[in-house]
Amino acid sequence: MAESQPFSAEPCPAEYLRAALRAQVYEVAQVTPLQVMNKVSERLGNTVLVKREDRQPVHSFKLRGAYAMIEGFSEAQRACGVITASAGNHAQGVALSASQLGIPSLIVMPTNTADIKVDAVRGFGGEPLLFGANFDEAKAKAIALARERHMTFVPPFDHPAVIAGQGTLAMELLQQDAHLDRIFVPVGGGGLAAGVAVLIKHLMPQIKVIGVEAEESACLAAALHAGEPVDLQRVGLFAEGVAVRRIGDETFRLCRDYLDDVVTVDSDAICAAVKDLFEDVRAIAEPSGALALAGMKKYVQQHGIRDERLAHVLSGANVNFHGLRYVSERCELGEQREALMAVTIPERKGSFLAFCELLGGRPVTEFNYRYSDADNACIFVGVRLTRGCEEREEILAEMVAGGYQVADLSDDEMAKLHVRYMVGGRPSKPLRERLYSFEFPESPGALLKFLYTLGTRWNITLFHYRSHGTDFGRVLAGFELAEREPEFDHHLLALGYECHDVTANPAFRLFLAD
Structure with missing residues (x-):
């Protein structure tokens, strides 16, 4: 066994290339396939290829x-x-x-x-x-x-030897297809993006390398804005494989110097990419594993890219099975294939039929309603789209022209996470009510801590929780409170859970408030 050579303080691209060539990773790792995604290729007007790192023995590039x-x-x-x-x-x-x-x-x-x-x-x-x-x-x-x-x-990303090891993936890509135009790589701590970028730009600088971050953990974008690595105040855990609070010092240096661009995507776009991977190559990616594809799709749309060869890295498939329910529910929104709306219709026979006729045969994906008023009904409705945002705007305009009051909830996170499952319950008497969204840690005792800390002084008027298979739970809770209650605010601080006052949310006002 020959010990590896030490790295200099700031290794140059040639040093990383030598380290990658000498790395003995194939004693345990596999050369993973580069597959064409035919359906996505046709939809995007480019040749889209996926690097299948889910095929590694540990189902990840790590x-x-x-x-x-x-x-x-x-x-x-x-x-x-x-x-x-x-x-x-x-x-x-x-x-x-x-x-x-x-x-x-x-x-x-x-x-x-x-x-x-x-x-x-x-x-x-x-x-x-x-x-x-x-x-x-x-x-x-x-x-x-x-x-x-x-x-x-053994650090997860911020060490030259680790970065060089991840760079072996770039060597494989060039051997498998030397005619690539762009490579899209997920970014968490930056080890994979740094390793791929430094080697690609050293060997074939004409190939563009684009980093992709999740909006809820965009530590590279924050570092680029600040000019140095910084700590994010909070990190979303849906794409937990890239849920990193602070990018590494060496990975930041390399990403700053060798990445051509960085794009961020939201959770719905990631869910849509998970679905694309399953439908095209039958891979079940974890959210962070589908991140690069989500970024590729957004980047192609933003920059009008056509007729290029585009590769992205499916970085992992260690998916939490229960999280697939959330992915399934959100992927249509991520592809802009579904519109969610709150529509007020007359409370009389035939109203639902008249409403559906106005939709012009578009399929209704969801319809939530409960009687609450003798004159009007507020319905929560989902409609399947074939032409994305353009069609959504057409539907909203048609609703208004047809005399309906309508609110677009397609981008309302609270409506998508909670209200759609709670339509039909209103208080039987007027309440002085304030509504909060919480992030509970998914650990034993989290609910009891919530109840013990807030005590029994304030009446809980609403509570909704649904597991999404992540490391924290999204909770919606209402309390009977005066407009200003400093003691309640003090208890919220003592609780220590991430929370936001969402009393003014339109979905809550339309469906759940008195």
């Missing part, structure tokens, strides 16, 4: 970087073992890499990590240790244990 780093450790480092902190793909990559090399590995994972991920680490030969309420606490514990036990910490 194996490349983990093995590249661990394989280069000295005999002394190997004897003491390796340690990392992760609740996802990096954990499995480190566990399998260490096991392949006969090295003990300890993987610190947050206490709320799903059993399937803990079992996967154990199955790949790692020793899981559950600690802390979140990744930051688990990471702090791992670093402390590394010092205490003289183990070597």
